[in-house]
Amino acid sequence: MKRPKFDPKQAPGAVADWADQRLAGASPLRKLFNKVFPDHWSFMLGEIALYSFIILLLTGTFLAFFFTPSSAEVVYHGSYVPLRGISMSQAYASALNISFDVRGGLVLRQIHHWSALLFMAAIVVHMLRIFFTGAFRRPREMNWMVGFLLFWLGFLEGFAGYSLPDDALSGTGLRIADAIMLSIPVIGTWVSFAIFGGEFPGGDRIFSLLYIGHVFLIPGIILGLIALHLALLVKQKHTQWPGPGRTEHNVVGHRMFPGFAAKGGGFFMIVFGVLALFGGLIQINPIWLFGPYKAAVVSSASQPDWYVMFLDGSTRLMPPWEIRIHLFNHGYTVPPIFWPTVVLPGVLVTLGLLYPFLEQRFMRDRAHHNLLQRPRDVPTRTGLGAMAVTFFVVLTLSGGNDVIADKFDISLNAMTWAGRIGLLVLPPLAYYLAYRIALGLQQHDREVLAHGVETGIIKRLPNGAFVEVHQPLAAPDEHGHTELPYRGWVVPKKMNRIGAIGPAIKGFFVPVEQPEEPREVEAEEQREEITSGRR
């Protein structure tokens, strides 16, 4: 048999044939190509978190080439003149070297830090989306728990990360972490001594632990959980908003390739691009200005990264309540810092993990749900969410209350008291307001469905009365009412949403296309047509 000549056009087919002979991958591959994803802007929030994590891995690997996690005392001889001759830990010196003596080190360090902030922000916003739309309901309780744990792992990972450079700010954070460990009843001192290898700061032990935790253990667990998070997503398929043709038993949208995947890939590039711009143009964590950590040195306005600030706030607001117990002629102490930094996170983790099951129990809804709910349609949950957000915001603001007091010339003590009172008063108020707003929005939807869209046209009747003309969304009965059911999705409330005005014609100097004939507003066409979420 004559050996055929190599033909590059045949190559992809030949490779595909070669692989399929061995893996029989044709149908699973095509099934992947054809997987349908619904499209809506709010479904991209989790993607931002995923992409930030990939960027964290990339930039973090670079930083690890140059970082030395050691508390060994060295004298700095690097390029940054103001710190020359000062003795500092090797960790801090190597972090300075990354910033000044490694080509492009600073930009990668700053991209890394910004990505960490974005990672946590995207997780939080994504989690709010999931919460307020009820996407965590059966069958997705497991995925909610995985995602919720990811937040706390990201929290730990971030804390370990900003503790590593051993600048004045991170050392102060570690000392507070030590105080938190010490505050745990019975085992506190054991925990602290195990982690620091002795009385604070102990020596190299803490850096070994932080480093292996930050670059291997925690990211490894995060990576595993992200894989599980996505595997569950693929297996259970994406939720979708209600709409024409969308039911509990289907997914309406784009096939994954090429359109959806291209949008995902492009979005990754945009996230990466924005983070690169941030990392280059906006300074973050300028450790050379903070100086090395010294136990006796601190500056005011010592704030942790934003996702840790709520615990800083809770610590500040905690009243000075210490518990003393006398047993067998020995006094025992539960310091006040134990409640806001150990008990509070414990409660938050437990409540958060169990929320889907608590809701199932109290709302008596154990059914399968693939269609999302609009927040207005579940006022209780929306109210609880508003309450949680308010709680978090009050604590976060209190974490920076010294800066607020300084900048706005308010008494510091007044800020603390405002936080203490606000923490108790504002969340219930937020619940009430959110609940009432949700009901109001619901009512307005029903009103539009029954009477039609406000046209803005005022008509004067022969008897002198003025009435506003409504555009009914369907053929009305003799009283001008329509009986349209609410379908759990956006009700048009403006005339141009039902096609009263055609789309704008594109083109700067000359139209690039012939304007379409204005569409007739048909009585039937009250609902949106099936779209992929674009408008």
Added chain:
Amino acid sequence: MSETETDRDAPEFDPDDPKLTRFDLVREGARRDGVEIVHYQPRFTRPGSKEEKRVVRFVALCFAIVGLAALAFIVAYVAWPWHYKPGSNLNKFYTPVLGLTLGLALLFIGIAIITWAKKLLPEEVSVERRHDGASPDVERKLTAATAMSMVDELGIQRRPLLKGAVALGLAPVGVAAIMPLGGLIKDHKSDLLTTAWKKGVRLMHDDGTLVRPEDVSAGGQITVFPAIRDGNTNKYADSPTLLIHLRDSDAKRALSNALPINKGAQWNNYLAYSKICTHAGCPASLYEQQTNRLLCPCHQSQFDITNNARPIFGPATRRLPQLPITVDSDGYFVATSDYKVPIGPGFWERP
């Protein structure tokens, strides 16, 4: 997998039928995967129309910007004077230039791809069926039987001796597995009770010079360290102390307020408190002269200097321990003992 469908319809479908277009094959493939393409049409009704060309030009322009920005990044990375030089400005722009060029390159890749996907790819709406809920009943029963038979095969139920032996044998192994963590455990809790201060240890400045009374003006405060080797380093993170020189009236008040434990700790108008906050261990170092308050900047605990450093606001519950000081015959400050109570944040066994 939608096997039932494949079985029913597959024999009638001939992928080599010349009458079928490629899209017919796509549609059939999708159908077999449980996906129905309900709407599919090219983005532009007339191929090569003005609007299409406009979008194509835009995408091409984006990629051109990507190329230029990436090239600029490479050139800047290699050629820009990046070494830190005090007083020089050009090197300060190294990081911004890298960020700007890399950011623009990546951003425009993203914009190009998304424009391509949104404006050039065909419009499409597909509907995929979900196969939700539990597995079919038969499957569940078969799997359950398989699982139960594993238990049967092992016979652990019938062999109580094995059950006990396995439990007794493996439990210690489980504990043994976490034993190496024991290497972390350290018990020197008495470390928490003492500091580097003791009778006869002099006070020194951060630069290592010893402290004389005239080093602190009235109403002023300085941070002092035990005058021992490495006394001002983090090795003795429990020892930093604030030396405060009170004005006469305040000093008298402080002296009359002194608790029994702090009697004799003050030397004339000078007194020394631990700088480590009793709340979370930050240095409580913001001293307000007028009110004689000491503020910890971490969580805003405030201490009244003229009254045994009593906490008067914020989350701290305990006084800052006072270091008993005097001046020795050479005129230097010296501690007369260690702190009388443990310094720093509270812990369970604190006496």
